[in-house]
Amino acid sequence: MKERTLILIKPDAISKKLTGVILDRLLHLDLEMKGAKVREMTEELAREHYSNLAGKPFLPSVISFMRGDLNGITDHRVYAFVFEGEDAISKVRAALGATDPAKADPWTIRGAFGCFKDGVMQNCVHASGCKEDAEREISLWFNPGEVL
Known part of the structure; x- marks a missing residue:
């Protein structure tokens, strides 16, 4: 089934200069890149993106990580992409592997580049979990007309 998914390259991966490697792996999946942008991860955007975690005790750590603050990254950039294609x-x-880098196969993106730091999971890339999540997330990160 042809569908779209949102991919976010997180600040830890950007600061480690992993963007090219990650995109190279994703571009080999026989999918089309339909949207790309650099966007500031504000606290409000992080809370809206992770609204499913509202009330969880670890949400502040997730927000700190997603903004880059946890790793001393001050510009709060996130690279957002929309990929489209069959499945x-x-x-x-x-290609990303398990959300938990310790459980991800070593040849996957998260298995190769993810880690735990100060008790916080740092898995370098986000991807939509299902079609409904993808639709919500794409509309959150991209304005109408920014995705082909």
Whole structure:
């Protein structure tokens, strides 16, 4: 089934200069890049993106990590992409590996580049978990007309 997914390259991966490696792996999945932008991860955007975690005790750490603050990154950049194609969500999630880098196969993006630091999971890339999440997340990160 042809579908779209949102991919976010997080500040830790950007600061480690992993963007090119991550994109190279994603571009080999036989999907089309339909949107790309650099966006500031504000606290409000982080809270809206992770609204499913509202009330969880670890949400402040997630927000601190997503903004880069946890790693001393001050410009709060996140690279956002929309990829489209047959089974895009499952293809991207397979390439990323398990959310927990310690459980991700070593040849996946999270397995190769993710880690735990100060008790916080740092998995370098976000991808939509299902079609409904993808639609909500894409509309949150991209304005109408910014995705082809």
